[in-house]
Amino acid sequence: MSDMGLILRLAFRNLFRNLRRTVITSGAIVAGVAVLIGGMGLVDGLDENVLRANEQAMTGHVLLRPDGYPTDGRSLPLEQAVPLPAELVSRLDSDPRIQSWTPRTWFQGRAVSGVDGMTVRAFTYDDAREAATFARERWVLKGAWPDGPGQVVVGQWLAGLLELEPGADLVLEARTRAGAINALGLRVTGIVHTGTPAADRVIWVPQQTGELLIVPEGAVSHVALRLDRRAQADAVVAALAGTGWTATTASWEARDLLALNAFRRKAISLVVLVLLLIAGTGIANTVIMAAYERIREVGTLRAMGMTTGGIRALFLVEGAVLGMSAGLVGALLGGTLVAWFSAHGIDLSGAADQVGDLAMSSTLYMRFSWGPILAALAFGVVVSVLASIYPANHAARLNPADAVRAD
Amino acid sequence: MALCTLEAVTKDYAMGEVRVPALQGVSVQIEAGEFTAFAGPSGSGKTTLLNLVGLLDVPTTGTVRMEGQDVKALSGHALGRLRARRIGFIFQSFNLIPVLTAFENVELALRLAGEHGPDNGDRVRKALVDVGLERFMDRRPSQMSGGQQQRVAIARALVKRPALVIADEPTANLDSKNGEAILEDMRRMNVEHGATFIFSTHDKMVIEHASRVVHIMDGKVLQDERRTPRPLPPRPPANGTPGDGTAA
Ligand SMILES: Nc1ncnc2c1ncn2[C@@H]1O[C@H](COP(=O)(O)OP(=O)(O)O)[C@@H](O)[C@H]1O
Ligand SMILES: [Mg+2]
Numbered sequence: 001m002s003d004m005g006l007i008l009r010l011a012f013r014n015l016f017r018n019l020r021r022t023v024i025t026s027g028a029i030v031a032g033v034a035v036l037i038g039g040m041g042l043v044d045g046l047d048e049n050v051l052r053a054n055e056q057a058m059t060g061h062v063l064l065r066p067d068g069y070p071t072d073g074r075s076l077p078l079e080q081a082v083p084l085p086a087e088l089v090s091r092l093d094s095d096p097r098i099q100s101w102t103p104r105t106w107f108q109g110r111a112v113s114g115v116d117g118m119t120v121r122a123f124t125y126d127d128a129r130e131a132a133t134f135a136r137e138r139w140v141l142k143g144a145w146p147d148g149p150g151q152v153v154v155g156q157w158l159a160g161l162l163e164l165e166p167g168a169d170l171v172l173e174a175r176t177r178a179g180a181i182n183a184l185g186l187r188v189t190g191i192v193h194t195g196t197p198a199a200d201r202v203i204w205v206p207q208q209t210g211e212l213l214i215v216p217e218g219a220v221s222h223v224a225l226r227l228d229r230r231a232q233a234d235a236v237v238a239a240l241a242g243t244g245w246t247a248t249t250a251s252w253e254a255r256d257l258l259a260l261n262a263f264r265r266k267a268i269s270l271v272v273l274v275l276l277l278i279a280g281t282g283i284a285n286t287v288i289m290a291a292y293e294r295i296r297e298v299g300t301l302r303a304m305g306m307t308t309g310g311i312r313a314l315f316l317v318e319g320a321v322l323g324m325s326a327g328l329v330g331a332l333l334g335g336t337l338v339a340w341f342s343a344h345g346i347d348l349s350g351a352a353d354q355v356g357d358l359a360m361s362s363t364l365y366m367r368f369s370w371g372p373i374l375a376a377l378a379f380g381v382v383v384s385v386l387a388s389i390y391p392a393n394h395a396a397r398l399n400p401a402d403a404v405r406a407d
Numbered sequence: 408m409a410l411c412t413l414e415a416v417t418k419d420y421a422m423g424e425v426r427v428p429a430l431q432g433v434s435v436q437i438e439a440g441e442f443t444a445f446a447g448p449s450g451s452g453k454t455t456l457l458n459l460v461g462l463l464d465v466p467t468t469g470t471v472r473m474e475g476q477d478v479k480a481l482s483g484h485a486l487g488r489l490r491a492r493r494i495g496f497i498f499q500s501f502n503l504i505p506v507l508t509a510f511e512n513v514e515l516a517l518r519l520a521g522e523h524g525p526d527n528g529d530r531v532r533k534a535l536v537d538v539g540l541e542r543f544m545d546r547r548p549s550q551m552s553g554g555q556q557q558r559v560a561i562a563r564a565l566v567k568r569p570a571l572v573i574a575d576e577p578t579a580n581l582d583s584k585n586g587e588a589i590l591e592d593m594r595r596m597n598v599e600h601g602a603t604f605i606f607s608t609h610d611k612m613v614i615e616h617a618s619r620v621v622h623i624m625d626g627k628v629l630q631d632e633r634r635t636p637r638p639l640p641p642r643p644p645a646n647g648t649p650g651d652g653t654a655a
Binding site: 013296 | 454458461463464483484487488490491492496498500502504505506507511515516518519520563
């Protein structure tokens with residue numbers, strides 16, 4: 001029986017025969033496909049968010065640290081910062097993939113504002129290089145960047161804690177690189193909001209002021225590189241081996257969060273798997289009921305010469321069409337959701353406290369891609385067809401002489 | 408050569424441990440062009456016999472020949488092909504495909520017979536016009552009366568110009584007026600197109616239309632009589648609705 005047009009027509013019409021049953025059965029597939037697409041779009045968006053946040057305010061595409069300097073991001077040993085070797089500088093300047101680079105020297109200190117005092121992190125930076133390397137145009141700055149000695153910018157979150165406004169004064173205590181205790185009275189010229197919590201909780205100290213406070217004598221703890229394209233990061237890391245500096249990519253720096261996202265993907269897949277198993281059971285049930293209700297029809301078709309293969313195909317195609325249409329509805333739902341939130345974003349600023357010290361921008365854009373949509377659709381169809389195999393075989397095995405007489 | 412031959416055919420059904428002998432040595436020859444009734448009370452074996460002649464089932468012992476060929480030698484697949492091309496079926500409960508229109512139900516028979524010619528549409532229309540349903544082609548079975556549905560079934564059985572049409576109690580679900588009309592339609596197909604009909608019934612009125620009556624009782628042939636059928640009245644006006652009722 002090779003008349004696929006006929007089989008498709010019958011299968012389609014049969015789905016509308018008991019529309020309520022079809023719709024109810026489709027529910028689990030619709031949900032499974034929509035959850036898969038929405039979930040993957042969300043987690044892919046989280047990935048992108050994490051990476052972009054790192055790249056645009058913290059690490060650049062590639063981050064350099066002196067060999068031996070801790071990479072956990074927690075401890076900031078100033079004594080392990082070292083001056084940039086001339087040889088490294090010339091390599092950074094001559095590599096055509098590197099658009100720009102900027103050094104930072106991180107340190108720990110204590111900020112005192114009025115009677116409040118708290119332990120803080122801070123870094124010194126080179127203003128011109130920072131502007132070239134990071135996406136400053138995306139940040140929100142209340143006030144102004146420092147333009148003279150003794151001036152600093154404070155991250156928005158920290159400014160909130162210390163109740164600082166542009167124009168406020170604070171005292172920053174820190175040890176110099178040599179280990180002496182030092183303190184400096186500073187004027188806050190601006191409050192910066194990068195959308196990256198790790199950058200919004202620190203004090204930004206211009207190099208000339210930092211020299212007075214921590215006396216780094218040219219020592220640097222981090223160098224962030226901006227590349228033409230993110231995809232070049234691995235190659236640039238490899239090219240910078242053997243410089244006495246350890247290079248890492250933005251995605252390596254974000255590995256904990258990315259691993260968390262990988263785990264989230266697994267969790268979503270598990271939920272979807274369960275949903276699709278439920279869907280499969282429902283579809284099997286629907287097709288079995290259809291097969292029992294239509295015994296006489298099956299007998300008639302067999303009497304008229306339809307082969308067992310044709311009968312089997314009829315029920316399998318019915319299952320496939322059910323899975324495909326439910327999958328399309330689910331894909332439309334999930335895809336629309338993802339497309340919307342990939343354009344408009346989800347504001348996470350209220351949740352920033354839970355986001356903690358991690359590099360993550362506070363507006364989440366879902367990531368739209370066709371991969372999960374096609375995978376979910378295929379999965380929906382496969383589940384439906386698998387669920388239809390048993391009823392299809394049952395119907396195909398009916399004896400036509402008995403079947404034409406069934407009530 | 409006879410169109411269809413049964414030689415000493417028996418058929419047993421297994422009902423749990425019990426064997427039910429539905430046919431106990433039946434020999435019949437059907438010639439092309441006949442309009443044969445298998446008559447007998449309920450349970451006498453008429454349906455079983457028609458299933459064998461219609462190649463829907465195989466005998467327990469004995470031989471069934473279709474156009475000279477012993478059907479025992481044929482695979483299920485080959486039997487299906489023979490049914491699709493050479494045999495038309497009319498059922499007691501009409502058995503139209505509910506999701507297809509009258510036109511599509513008739514067309515289905517052609518497609519299953521492997522006929523995909525460009526004149527299929529014309530053939531389907533002609534078959535429906537022949538049974539007076541030209542205004543009902545786009546109706547689904549649920550939108551038609553029992554009599555109309557059975558006419559679609561006649562068109563469906565005849566559109567492929569089969570060698571043999573099998574009708575198992577074709578009027579049993581119809582009131583007498585519609586039953587009579589259906590029989591007249593079948594007779595007309597027999598007379599005008601030379602189609603061979605075998606049908607079963609226990610209705611005297613229906614038997615009067617037959618040119619041959621094979622009386623069945625307890626799975627055996629009691630009597631095989633040739634008779635002159637009642638004269639066929641002139642063709643009714645083609646509106647397809649002599650009464651609309653369906654017997655309960
Ligand atoms: N599938 C079956 N299984 C068991 N017994 C059957 C089956 N079909 C028919 N029979 C029995 O075979 C006998 C003949 O039945 P059938 O051919 O249907 O007679 P009719 O069509 O004349 O009423 C009856 O006794 C019936 O009960
Ligand atoms: Mg019967």
